[in-house]
Amino acid sequence: MPSDEFLDGESLTGRQAGIIFFGFLSFIILSGVALVLFRGLF
Template structure:
């Protein structure tokens, strides 16, 4: 499956939607943790 088919939305399955959701969630959490860790104490 090409990236165009995934981005099209019609071929997006439930598993793909969950994987994308948790992928973005993981990136946001990771970015937040890096921001907190990089703050000077």
């Protein structure tokens, strides 16, 4: 689907909100894991 349609707040469905939420949450977790790994390497 087009990105402007996906990011339209009024037409945001629960499934899309869940995908955005879990994607953002997984991004934070992966960033934390990467930070720990880089800290262990250097």
